Amino acid sequence: MNIVVCVKQVPDVESRVVVEKGEISIQGLIVSDVINPQDLMAIEEALRIKEVDGEGQVTLVSLGTPRAEEALRKGLAMGADEAMLLCDLAFEGGDSYATAVVLAKAISTIPHELVLCGQRADDTQSGQAGVYLAKMLGVPVVRGVVKVEENLVERKLKLQRKLEKGDREVVECPIPALLTVETGLNSPRNPTIKGVLRAKNKEITRRDLQQLQMSAEEVGAAGSKIKVTHISPPKPKMKGLFVPDSKMSSFDKMRAIMEGGITQKKSDFLEGDPKDIAAQIIRFLREQKIIPG
Amino acid sequence: MSTGTAKGVWVLIEQENGKLRDGSLELVGEGRKVADKLNEGLTVVVQGNIAEEQMGLLAQHGAERVLCVEHPALDQYYVEVYSQVLSDAIEEQAPSVVLAVGSINGTDLACRIAARLGTGLVTSCDRVDVDTEGNLVQVKPIYGGKAAATCICPADRPQMATVNLDALELKSPVTGRTAEVEKYKPDTKTEKPSIQNVGFIKGDPKAIDLTEADIVVAGGMGFSTQENFKMINELADVIGGSVAATRRVVDEEWTTLSRQIGLTGKTVRPKLYIACGISGAIQHTMGMKDSKLIVAINTDRNALIFKIADVSVVGDVMQVVPELTAQLREAMAQGTKSSTDDSPETVSDAESQS
DSSP states (O other): OOEEEEEEEEEESSSSSEEETTTTESSSOOEEEEEEHHHHHHHHHHHHHHHHOOOEEEEEEEEEOOOHHHHHHHHHHHHOOEEEEEEEETTTTOHHHHHHHHOOHHHHTTTTEEEEEEEEEEOOOOOOHHHHHHHHHTEEEEEEEEEEEEEETTHHHEEEEEGGGEEEEEEEESSSEEEEEEETTEEEEEOOOHHHHHHHHHOOOEOOTTTTTTTTTGGGGTOOSSSEEEEEEOOOOOOOOOOSTTTTTTHHHHHHHHHHSSSOSSSSSOOOOOHHHHHHHHHHHTTTSOOOO | OSSSOOOOOEOOEEEEETTTTTTTHHHHHHHHHHHHHHHHHHHEEEOOOOOOOHHHHHHHOOSSSEEOOGGGGGGGGHHHHHHEEEOOOOHHHHOOOOEEEHHHHHHHHHHHHHHHHTTTTTEEEEEEEEEEEEEEEEEEEEGOOOOOOEOOOOOOSSSEEEGGHHHGOOHHHHHHHOOEEEOOOOOOOOOSOEEEEEEEOOOTTSSSOOOSSEEEEOOOOOGGGGGTTTTTHHHHHHHTOOEEEEEHHHHSSSOOOBBBBBBBBBOOOOEEEEEEEEOOOOOHHHHTTOOOOEEEEETTTOOOOGTTEEEEESSHHHHHHHHHHHHHHHHHHHHHHHSSSOOHHHOOOHHHHH
């Protein structure tokens, strides 16, 4: 099966990310860029399916700067067959929609039956490009995929989608399709030395605006639906309990309700008889709707 | 769609068996805020029917109109069908803003609608607002939460956003408000869905990955022995939580590495983290400090864990945990019995409207 995997090179979000004068600045002596973690899982899955099928090609496609070739080479070293870098100044500053537009144009020139994408990029964290892309390619899309069972004879897939609380939804989807994959799908393989050497010499196809026969208005910032007006440091997380009556903290309210069995302290500590402690905790959990009642 | 004629704020909510799902009322309140600033009407959209007094709640939180969407093909929730039906409704009625709950399926739905309509969507917003030009302002975390991006959708309508459940706060309901309920039965000829729902696997808190657990019950060296540590399992069982541990507990082999939280273990952000007999050294708290609610039990009132706990219990886990387990067992049993009844508050609110 011919499979296309969309790959994005992102800064390592564990590195120091700061906001300076309204712009993101990644600090450190060595700034490492990595393949977006979920894209790595997409590559792994593509390789696995290809191995099961015994035929076909895995092609990586990335929209990025020339530096993104590093990411593509890593994917090639893992075992992907071909790589394509969509690179043009005009592509820059695009939102999920504008990115999808370019990807769609490029991917439609590559014979394929399946497109795999990481669901969410660790930098922009939108998780939408895959859905726009699927619409543009005219294929069904399934998001949140954490398990793929391929039925190569009937050309369909049985998939598990990650839901909240560890639940899974099981769906069936025909091929061709686009899947966006979530953490938990697999553990991506490491490139082999042989793979790295092979990848080093592999030619990565480049495509720019003109080669894709697109116009500047369709792509990048110009082609985006969403405009970022500014970037700011994160708001500190409000560590506190939401209380309908703002004059009293939830804790004081709890204490006021319960009478007796509690040691009156200036601090916020709950102490005393374990029975009362337990009762107060339960009351708190009910109030916070963690437990029914 | 161009910006000119679009008007109205729509809020898409989810229901299950007639009851509103988490985040619904909070999102309606958020929609109300936006509608007020835009001086436009607020419509709440839900699939199927919801109970009377839930309608009342929606009105109290600001809904002026509730659209109950019905379509034969929706009998089984095929997300493709629902997104098509809603997209058609949106195209027809042209709201200027559409908000959805940032749950997994809520986000899925919003992405599909945005793609069908060719409009802009910002997901996982921590906040939405309105700027001086009447644009919806969407603020979302980026770079793993280390920065925030403020966005607008200047040229396309509707402007769409999904809002994080964590970021939503329940506002005070206003009694006396009513909403117009409209059954929306489009005769959309729906495309045959490609994707078929074939099953559902419920997550077992004992087996799921800790990063997916809603409730985590963690134990530390405060238990002194492996035998004592086992009481964590009962507490977790009773509350439907997953068991976790500190590095030292794992080193002692009281439990497996997969249950380790912290610098050399997993990072979790559950709704509730109960830290039993855990001192709260930074190597551990790094892995759980962003939990929504933290209950900590420790004999040492100077324990670092209390700096990040929402409920700080100074006590011996050997006494508190069994007591809590026993009382929770009763509380959960009671809770399930009465879950089908209306809660007293809701009934009296509904009554006070008339």
